[in-house]
Amino acid sequence: MVKEDPARSRIDYPYIRLSEGIQNMAKMEERRLVDNELVRTGIDGLDKVLGGGIPRGRCVLVMGGPGTGKTTLCLQFLYNGAVEFGENGIYITLQESPEHIRKDMLKIGLDFEILEEEDRLRIIDYSASAYLSSISERVVGYSSESFLQMEKSEEMAEKFGNLIKSIKETAREIQAQRIVLDPITGLMFQEPDPIMRRIKTHGLFQAINETGCTSLVVSEARVSEAGRDYQAEEYFANGVILLQNFGERGTVVRGISVLKMRGVAHDLQPRPCQIGKKGIIVFPDEKIFSEKG
Numbered sequence: 001m002v003k004e005d006p007a008r009s010r011i012d013y014p015y016i017r018l019s020e021g022i023q024n025m026a027k028m029e030e031r032r033l034v035d036n037e038l039v040r041t042g043i044d045g046l047d048k049v050l051g052g053g054i055p056r057g058r059c060v061l062v063m064g065g066p067g068t069g070k071t072t073l074c075l076q077f078l079y080n081g082a083v084e085f086g087e088n089g090i091y092i093t094l095q096e097s098p099e100h101i102r103k104d105m106l107k108i109g110l111d112f113e114i115l116e117e118e119d120r121l122r123i124i125d126y127s128a129s130a131y132l133s134s135i136s137e138r139v140v141g142y143s144s145e146s147f148l149q150m151e152k153s154e155e156m157a158e159k160f161g162n163l164i165k166s167i168k169e170t171a172r173e174i175q176a177q178r179i180v181l182d183p184i185t186g187l188m189f190q191e192p193d194p195i196m197r198r199i200k201t202h203g204l205f206q207a208i209n210e211t212g213c214t215s216l217v218v219s220e221a222r223v224s225e226a227g228r229d230y231q232a233e234e235y236f237a238n239g240v241i242l243l244q245n246f247g248e249r250g251t252v253v254r255g256i257s258v259l260k261m262r263g264v265a266h267d268l269q270p271r272p273c274q275i276g277k278k279g280i281i282v283f284p285d286e287k288i289f290s291e292k293g
C-alpha cells in the first residue's frame with residue numbers, strides 16, 4: 001500500500017489552487033485586454049489622437065469632404081494592419097475601381113498586390129463601374145429612364161445580398177481582423193429610395209459587426225461643417241473621425257479630429273495632418289490655427 005505523504009499533499013493542494021487561480025486571473029486579464037484592447041492604426045500620430053487606437057471589434061466612421069484623405073487613411077489602416085500587426089484585412093470599394101486603388105497606393109509606397117497575392121488582403125469590388133457593367137447589357141445608356149428600370153430590378157437586391165454574403169465569407173476565409181467600406185455614401189447612387197437606403201446601411205453595418213472585425217466606414221460629408229445635418233451612419237457607428245480642409249491665409253491646412261469614440265478618452269482638438277509620399281501623417285501635439293491668428 002502506498003502511504004500518502006501528508007507533507008506533499010499539504011504543499012501540492014495550495015500550489016494547485018494557487019496555480020489555477022493565477023491561470024484564471026491570467027485568462028480573465030486576457031479577456032479584459034481583448035475586450036478593451038485598442039487596435040492601432042499604425043498611422044504616424046493618429047493613434048495618439050485616438051487615445052491609443054480603435055476599440056477592437058468596433059466600427060468607426062471616417063467622414064470628410066472630397067479629397068480630404070479618407071481613402072488614404074483607410075488603406076493605410078489595412079496595410080499597416082497586415083504588415084505591422086499581422087491582421088488580415090478586407091477593402092470593400094463602393095466607388096473607385098480596384099485598379100485605381102492599387103495604383104494610387106503604390107504612389108505612397110503601399111504595395112497592395114503583394115498583400116493580395118499572399119491572401120492577407122482582399123478587395124471586394126462593389127464600385128459603381130462593376131455594379132453597372134453587370135446590368136448595363138440590358139440597359140441602353142445611363143439615362144434617368146434606365147436608372148428607374150434598374151431600381152425595379154431584382155438584380156439590385158440580389159447583388160446587395162451577395163455583397164453581405166461575400167463580406168462574411170471573405171472575413172471567414174482569410175480570418176480578417178480589419179474591414180474598410182469606402183464609401184457608404186456610394187449606396188446613394190446604387191439605392192435611390194431613402195428608406196431602402198437606410199435599411200441597407202443598417203444591414204451593411206450589421207454584417208460588418210457580425211464578422212467581429214475592427215472596421216472603418218467612409219462617409220462623405222454632404223454639406224459644409226457648420227450647421228450640417230447628422231447622418232444615419234453617425235449614430236450606427238461607435239466612433240467618428242472627421243477629416244477637414246481648412247483655409248488659412250490663402251493656404252489649405254488639412255485637419256483631423258475625433259468627434260466620438262465610445263469608451264475611450266480621446267483628443268477633442270482638431271489636429272493638423274499632411275498627405276505626402278508616405279501617405280497621411282498626423283501631428284498630435286500641434287494646433288491647426290496659430291494662437292496669434
Ligand SMILES: Nc1ncnc2c1ncn2[C@@H]1O[C@H](COP(=O)(O)OP(=O)(O)OP(=O)(O)O)[C@@H](O)[C@H]1O
Nearest residue numbers: 065066067068069070071072073107108275276277
Ligand atoms: N502622393 C501624394 N502626395 C501628396 N498628396 C497626395 C498624394 N496622394 C494623394 N494626395 C492628396 O490626397 C488627396 C486624395 O486623398 P484621398 O483620395 O484619400 O481623399 P478622399 O477623401 O478619399 O477623396 P474622395 O472624397 O474623392 O474619395 C488628393 O486630392 C491629394 O491632395
Ligand SMILES: [Mg+2]
Nearest residue numbers: 070071072182
Ligand atoms: Mg476616397
